[in-house]
Amino acid sequence: MDTLFQNVWVVTVDERMRVLQNASVRVHDGRITYVGTQPQDGNGARVIDGHGRKLLMPGFVNGHTHLPMTLFRSSADDLELHTWLNTRIFPMEAKLTPGSVQCGAELALCELARAGVTTINDMYTQCRALIPALERVPLRATLSMGLFGQAENAQAQLDDAVAFHRECNGALGGLVRVGLGPHAEYTNTEPYLRRCADVARRLGCPLHIHVSETKKEHEECKARHGVTPVGLLERAGFFDGNRALLAHCVWLEEADIDTLARTGAAALHNPCSNLKLASGFAPVPKMLEKGVRLALCTDGASSNNNLDLWEEMRICALMHKGHALDATVVPAEQALYMATRGGALALGYEDVGSVAEGFRADLILVDIDRPCYQPMTNLVHHIVYAGNSRDVMLTMVEGRVVCENGAIPGVDLEEIRMRAQQYYDDVFRM
Ligand SMILES: [Zn+2]
Incomplete structure (x- = not known):
């Protein structure tokens, strides 16, 4: 399914390190097909609206x-x-x-x-x-x-x-x-x-x-x-x-x-x-x-x-x-x-790592509606010096959501946690 992110900030990490405001990013078939500030038709896509308070950037x-x-x-x-x-x-x-x-x-x-x-x-x-x-x-x-x-x-x-x-x-x-x-x-x-x-x-x-x-x-x-x-x-x-x-x-x-x-x-x-x-x-x-x-x-x-x-x-x-x-x-x-x-x-991944048209849709959505991202002075500096991995709301790999609000689709985190504890207790504890 296509995904359309709209009303988001975008830190592109493209050649010019552009930062876009009120932007849209469209994902089709695992690739980014549009990045810009023109309004996009959400038909046939899952629309994720950032309401100006979310940031999209490369994973x-x-x-x-x-x-x-x-x-x-x-x-x-x-x-x-x-x-x-x-x-x-x-x-x-x-x-x-x-x-x-x-x-x-x-x-x-x-x-x-x-x-x-x-x-x-x-x-x-x-x-x-x-x-x-x-x-x-x-x-x-x-x-x-x-x-x-x-x-x-x-x-x-x-x-x-x-x-x-x-x-x-x-x-x-x-x-x-x-x-x-x-x-x-x-x-x-x-x-x-x-x-x-x-x-x-x-x-x-x-x-x-x-x-x-x-x-x-x-x-x-x-x-x-x-x-x-x-x-x-x-x-x-x-x-x-x-x-x-x-x-x-x-x-x-x-x-x-x-x-x-x-x-x-x-x-x-x-x-x-x-x-x-x-x-x-x-x-x-x-x-x-x-x-x-x-x-x-x-x-x-x-x-x-x-x-x-x-x-x-x-x-x-x-x-x-x-x-x-x-x-x-x-x-x-x-x-x-x-x-x-x-x-x-x-x-050696030539088409990964930027929010750019034609690139693979490996993207993350970050909640910048938090005190540590205010005021909006320099978003790149905020990410490096003030941000935190706990602000990640959604992770997408090749157009597919692999984590959303802390949950991994189809994966029971509690079951993995228990199994890991068991291995530690039974096998690796010294
Ligand atoms: Zn090593």
Whole structure:
């Protein structure tokens, strides 16, 4: 069915970052077919009238997630990354089953849809269990099977990831895209990384990997291989005809940043996770200056501990000002761009992330009839510095409503909550 939004404010996040008042936006067949201020005929459409007090904007793009980790939320906190991984996360992950992976993903997808996130880029194992979760809460998703090239069954993992690509790339009416997810330099070998790069090139699928998240990892890679992690990936062919999606990029050196800028590889920036795990400050102002493609991300819920892009956007804008002792870096417009259109382009979604004719109708409606959006001075700045994910009233992916007033059509949130609690109590509690 068509949808017609009328009498809404629109933050377009188009090339000119236009903000429209008393506008109409029409959605037909999953695409935006009209954006403007001419009155539109509501015939045959569901009409949603904003009465001048609602805002329509692109849905958020979450560039790096591990959906099922919601099950570990707040059960491994205040630990340094490698202790966190080795003593808490890896032991809990060893107990995952397709049932618990699906349950954690369902919980995550509900949280994301309610917070206005419409696109995710996930890396995890047992990815097949994410498909039924996405069937219930259909967000746009890139799913990459996490690969550990140092393991004995490394080749079998890669073969399985290729089979998953064959089975599920393009699933759910094209909402699902499948990539390869070699976990990190320190869990892989150079020949294996090269094999992943070759396979991804042949399949035309993205490569998603953790890069230079901690200083330790960055320096150890240099000691091991004589080059930085980005240098190693370049040597392994990650940037030759491949779409490389590099999570974290906290410890990049000048030459690494130049490599990303030159090759179009994306840096997936996780402000809250980097702060919480004390990983450091990614050189975001420098990357922006050099034209690196950037996406904003939450990382998994056990290092954040929520999946709220509004928070990432605000903290991103704040943390880099504080770190650079310069209040002009990462202005609000740039933070919003990274969280929407910029993130979509970084992930390779050319027609996602703006409210523009011909674009996919991944949209959110926000209640701006609240004190924190008054007076109406600058709506973009309001969204970044004053707004909140709880103001999201409706989330739409490809023209289909996936959340409205906190409810997910066809999904019993209470049932998911109970199942998640059961998994935690019975399986993961340490
Ligand atoms: Zn991660």
